[in-house]
Amino acid sequence: GMPERRQVAVFGAGYIGLVTGACLAELGHQVLVRDIDPEKIRLLRSGEVPIYEPGLGDMIAQNKERLTFTLDAQEALDGSEIAYVCVDTPPSASGDADLSRVWSVVRSLEGTSHLRAVVMKSTVPVGTGSRVRAALDAAGLRDVGYAANPEFTAEGTAVRDFLHPDRIVVGASDEATARLISELHEGVVGPVVVMDVRSAEMVKLASNALLATKISFINEIATLCEKTGADVEEVAQAVGLDHRLGRHFLRAGIGWGGSCFPKDSEALRQLASNTGYHLQLLSAVVEVNNVQKRRAIQKLKEELGSLVGARVALLGLTFKPGTDDMREAPSTVLAARLLAEGAEVSCWDPMARPAETEPWTSTSRYATPEEAVEHADAAIVVTEWPQLEEVYWAGVVRSMRRPVLFDGRNLFDPAAMRALGFTYLSVGRP
Numbered sequence: 160g161m162p163e164r165r166q167v168a169v170f171g172a173g174y175i176g177l178v179t180g181a182c183l184a185e186l187g188h189q190v191l192v193r194d195i196d197p198e199k200i201r202l203l204r205s206g207e208v209p210i211y212e213p214g215l216g217d218m219i220a221q222n223k224e225r226l227t228f229t230l231d232a233q234e235a236l237d238g239s240e241i242a243y244v245c246v247d248t249p250p251s252a253s254g255d256a257d258l259s260r261v262w263s264v265v266r267s268l269e270g271t272s273h274l275r276a277v278v279m280k281s282t283v284p285v286g287t288g289s290r291v292r293a294a295l296d297a298a299g300l301r302d303v304g305y306a307a308n309p310e311f312t313a314e315g316t317a318v319r320d321f322l323h324p325d326r327i328v329v330g331a332s333d334e335a336t337a338r339l340i341s342e343l344h345e346g347v348v349g350p351v352v353v354m355d356v357r358s359a360e361m362v363k364l365a366s367n368a369l370l371a372t373k374i375s376f377i378n379e380i381a382t383l384c385e386k387t388g389a390d391v392e393e394v395a396q397a398v399g400l401d402h403r404l405g406r407h408f409l410r411a412g413i414g415w416g417g418s419c420f421p422k423d424s425e426a427l428r429q430l431a432s433n434t435g436y437h438l439q440l441l442s443a444v445v446e447v448n449n450v451q452k453r454r455a456i457q458k459l460k461e462e463l464g465s466l467v468g469a470r471v472a473l474l475g476l477t478f479k480p481g482t483d484d485m486r487e488a489p490s491t492v493l494a495a496r497l498l499a500e501g502a503e504v505s506c507w508d509p510m511a512r513p514a515e516t517e518p519w520t521s522t523s524r525y526a527t528p529e530e531a532v533e534h535a536d537a538a539i540v541v542t543e544w545p546q547l548e549e550v551y552w553a554g555v556v557r558s559m560r561r562p563v564l565f566d567g568r569n570l571f572d573p574a575a576m577r578a579l580g581f582t583y584l585s586v587g588r589p
């Protein structure tokens with residue numbers, strides 16, 4: 160039958176909140192998105208989307224009758240049956256996730272009358288659910304259910320991931336809440352897996368940790384391939400054909416970044432250490448990721464002799480293509496190291512808006528990859544934007560001072576690039 164339409168309040172208009180809000184509206188629900196940032200709300204009300212996420216702008220526009228944006232928590236909650244918590248939980252100085260924004264949302268729920276469930280989408284430490292439960296009870300919201308509903312969408316494909324997920328994980332304290340949240344997802348193509356709250360919280364951290372582990376693992380194998388003459392692309396492809404291992408997240412490169420893997424690995428390590436257990440594998444996974452960027456600089460240094468006075472172009476700055484997100488992007492580490500080594504850094508990215516802070520204030524930004532690379536001693540492919548495949552590299556090689564190309568994402572065919580005259584370096588390939 161027709162799915163029941165609900166009124167939902169979504170707290171937080173960031174990457175998760177906007178995608179959740181837009182997709183719930185697409186499913187037919189009435190959604191009120193609340194954020195504390197007046198500029199974000201102003202943009203959203205005037206039909207603009209403050210972040211870049213493919214398909215999100217269209218989905219918001221198509222569902223505008225069912226989407227309201229507000230600064231006022233009470234307005235968002237007025238008549239809402241479900242409150243989604245989609246605020247960010249950045250790492251604090253101690254390494255633990257900073258839950259202050261979560262608590263401020265929970266406080267604003269006090270006194271609501273229609274609310275039936277609070278749904279946690281933000282990534283939180285295991286055990287947060289029971290603390291929120293206690294806070295709800297203390298606020299007289301004993302009958303309001305609680306569910307941990309971690310999100311597994313990736314930036315760049317978030318809208319598709321939300322509507323066609325591998326699974327929807329619902330960790331709920333009672334059956335009625337589990338049913339309510341499952342029904343809310345009617346129309347989403349993917350299995351709903353119901354479990355207890357703590358397990359659902361753990362699924363999120365374990366999933367991201369295993370994904371990061373796969374990448375660091377293949378990056379170490381890539382290093383070994385370089386030392387032994389094997390080709391990591393061939394190795395990864397054949398390894399991945401074993402369905403027990405899976406072909407995804409075996410792309411070797413200069414390492415992982417973004418708003419999730421670095422933060423969630425740190426959060427999981429911290430969570431473990433709070434229980435007195437040291438997570439051995441994950442510590443190595445993080446260390447391999449740091450080494451990966453140091454090795455990139457080292458290779459360049461060996462090729463150029465010295466980096467002092469060398470002009471190095473960074474192609475692609477965001478932590479991955481298809482997003483404008485610069486959080487924990489490998490490019491920031493590379494730019495800082497190159498500058499510290501005395502190099503001059505030019506850069507190109509189609510979407511990034513790097514912060515007006517170091518190292519970016521000491522670099523020069525160009526509108527095209529061709530301009531960024533002109534007169535450079537070396538270029539590094541940091542992010543595999545498809546635009547880089549459209550570049551006329553035969554022309555680029557002639558415009559460089561020294562034709563050194565370090566392909567940090569194994570985007571190009573080594574033989575083809577060498578035939579054009581490049582000194583071509585990549586990750587784990589002869």
Ligand code: UGA
Pocket residue numbers: 310311312313314315367370374407408409410411412413414415416417418419420423478479
């Ligand atoms: C990641 C997870 O993939 C999502 O499932 C999860 O929901 C999300 O974090 C989150 O916790 O919110 P995201 O960080 O958006 O998503 O991006 P990914 O596609 O996972 O890429 C992460 C990093 O790994 C990027 O820097 C990417 O370049 C790198 N990567 C990815 C590799 O170096 N090799 C690979 O094979 C895959």
